[in-house]
Amino acid sequence: MSTIKRLRRITGEQIPEKERQARADQISDLRRRVETVMSRRPHTATAHPPIPRGRAADLSDMVQGEELENAYGRFFVAHSFHSASSYHGRRCISEISALDMNAAALLANRPDLSRFQCGDALFLDTETTGLSGGTGTFVFLIGIGWFDNETFVTKQIFARDFSEERASLKFLTDIVKEKRFLVTFNGKVFDVGLLTTRFILNRLPDPLSGFPHLDLLYPSRRLLGHRLDNSRLSTLESEVLEFRREDDLPASEIPMRYFNWLRKRDPRLMVDVFEHNRLDVMSMAALAVHLAEMTKCDPESEQTGHHDLLAVTRFLLDRGYHTDAKKLLDSLINSEHTMIALEARKKLSLMHKRDGRWNEAIRIWETMLKDDPENVFAAEELAKWFEHRAHDFHGAINIVSGILKSSRLSILERDALIHRLCRLKNRTEYTNTE
Numbered sequence: 264m265s266t267i268k269r270l271r272r273i274t275g276e277q278i279p280e281k282e283r284q285a286r287a288d289q290i291s292d293l294r295r296r297v298e299t300v301m302s303r304r305p306h307t308a309t310a311h312p313p314i315p316r317g318r319a320a321d322l323s324d325m326v327q328g329e330e331l332e333n334a335y336g337r338f339f340v341a342h343s344f345h346s347a348s349s350y351h352g353r354r355c356i357s358e359i360s361a362l363d364m365n366a367a368a369l370l371a372n373r374p375d376l377s378r379f380q381c382g383d384a385l386f387l388d389t390e391t392t393g394l395s396g397g398t399g400t401f402v403f404l405i406g407i408g409w410f411d412n413e414t415f416v417t418k419q420i421f422a423r424d425f426s427e428e429r430a431s432l433k434f435l436t437d438i439v440k441e442k443r444f445l446v447t448f449n450g451k452v453f454d455v456g457l458l459t460t461r462f463i464l465n466r467l468p469d470p471l472s473g474f475p476h477l478d479l480l481y482p483s484r485r486l487l488g489h490r491l492d493n494s495r496l497s498t499l500e501s502e503v504l505e506f507r508r509e510d511d512l513p514a515s516e517i518p519m520r521y522f523n524w525l526r527k528r529d530p531r532l533m534v535d536v537f538e539h540n541r542l543d544v545m546s547m548a549a550l551a552v553h554l555a556e557m558t559k560c561d562p563e564s565e566q567t568g569h570h571d572l573l574a575v576t577r578f579l580l581d582r583g584y585h586t587d588a589k590k591l592l593d594s595l596i597n598s599e600h601t602m603i604a605l606e607a608r609k610k611l612s613l614m615h616k617r618d619g620r621w622n623e624a625i626r627i628w629e630t631m632l633k634d635d636p637e638n639v640f641a642a643e644e645l646a647k648w649f650e651h652r653a654h655d656f657h658g659a660i661n662i663v664s665g666i667l668k669s670s671r672l673s674i675l676e677r678d679a680l681i682h683r684l685c686r687l688k689n690r691t692e693y694t695n696t697e
Contacts, residue, residue: 321530322339322421322423322530322533324530325530325531325533325534326341326530326533326534326537327341327342327343328340328341328342328419328421331434332430333430333433333434334430334433335429335430335433336426336427336429336430337427337430338420338421338422338423338427338430338431338434339420339421339423339427340418340419340420340421340434341418341419341421341537341541342416342417342418342419343416343417343541344414344415344416344417345414345415345416345417345545346413346414347360347413347414351504351506351545351546351548351549352500352504352505352506352507352546352549353504353505353506354504354549354552354553356413356414356415357413358552359410359415359548359549359551359552360381360410360412360413360415361381361552362381362384362551362552362555363555363556363559364376364377364378364379364380364381365377366554366555366556366558366559367384367477367551367555369558369579369582369584370477370479370482370551370554370555370558371475371476371477371478372582373475373476373477375475376444376475376477379443379444379475381410382409382410382411382412383442383443383444384409384410384442384443384444384445384446384477384551385407385408385409385438385439385442385444385445385446386407386408386409386446386447386544386547386548386551387405387406387407387408387445387446387447387450387454387544388406388447388448388450388454388540388543388544388547389402389404389405389406389453389454389457389458390402390403390404390406390517390521390536390539390540391403391457391518392518392521392522393518394453394514394518398460398464400457400460401422401425401428401461402422402428402457402458402461403421403422403521404419404420404421404422404521404536404537404540405419405420405431405435405458406418406419406420406540406541406543406544407419407420407435407438407544408544408545408547408548409442410548415545415548417541417544417545418438419537419540419541420434420435421533421537423524424525428461428465429465429467432458432461432462432465432467433467435458435470436467436468436470439470439471439474440470443475444474444475444476444477445471445474445475445476445477446476446477446479446547446548446551447476447477447478447479447547448478448479448480448483448496448543448546448547448550449478449480450476450478451476451478455471455476458471459471459472477551479547479550479551479554480494482554482578483499483550483554485574485577485578485581486554486557486558486571486574486575486578487499487503487554487571487574488574489570489574490502490570490571491503496543496546496547496550497511499546499550500542500546500550503550503553504546504549504550504553506546506549508542510535511535511538511539511542512535512536512538512539514539517536517539520532520533520535520536521533521536557571557575558575558578558579569595569598569599569600569603570600570603572591572594572595573595573603573606573607575591576588576591576592576595576607576610579591580610585614588610588614589611589614592607592610592611592614593611595607596608596611596627605631605638608627608630608631609631609640611627612624612627612628612631612644615627616644621648621652624644624648625645625648627641628641628644628645628648629641629645632645636665636669637666637669637670637671639666639669639671639672639676639680642662642663642665642666643666643680643683645659645662646659646662646663646683646687647659649662650687650690656687656690656691657691659687660684660687660688660691663680663683663684663687664684666680667680667681667684
């Protein structure tokens, strides 16, 4: 408040009519702006069936499931079943149920997974009261899924309040005992760590400790990150699986939905949370199959472009699968994409060099220089071969002198080549004096 307005309030002086009118106009203008902004907001409210009259609302009115009870108390479990002919985005459930376990072992970097079957997998995703983790974060919904032959089963274990946590965790333990490995998306960092904390706080044995684990986030980044803005599950769903969610509840709103549920016990608050979690579990299963197929090294696949194949090659090399990587590189050195062909030739030539296959390596370097006489990599590698393997210093000097004429050299590259040229000339003079 300005000094003049304060003095008017103290003295009781009336505000001039012009100022009063200007203030009223300003308020009206602000109201119109707010109404305009609010009218542009999309209406995302989900229509829910009416609650039968004459009784209190029950969660089973809105979510397919039932209340269960074990030695530690009661809790709620929702369930759904997806037949072999149904689809999740571009993926049919029957395709998803045919997960290649050798590929899954590669994705997880765990050879022991190859001994298991697809039905041994437990897909898991949690919803919590916060994203920061720690002992204060409560896991109120645990979504799990698995294959029963070609049917995909999902169950969602819901602790309707804090007192039902122990019973919910015991139910999860019973399910885990029937499976042999875990599949999550960012579960190593988030979901499993939180569940371990909750098991400890409830003085229950942790069934996930030492459990074989395939976390899909890491291979997704390596295999698909080159063509996506980010590696969130929602992005992978839309861009890779071609699955679009309608009126999906943002993950950031889920904790508040649960807190409102605790206050009001209105099941309509939780319907969208259950659906969001169920779709997450389904998407993990579809994504696992998609990533597994990418690693099968099929250059003729219409589903995998050359950029993806190059990403697969890098992934295979990191995992130590050099033979499979070499096959892919052989198919990419003649790619119509110039940059892909260059990188494939570079990687393949270095593999040949490491294996002592000098003729194959030299052939690639010479081809690279023929296609681009200013290719610094190929020139340096050939100069090294002339100097260290063939002991042909004059041949190396010719290569280095030729590439130094390039206008594309960086300062560092030029300095390194000049240093190499001086050393070669010194070695030539020393050899001649002998």
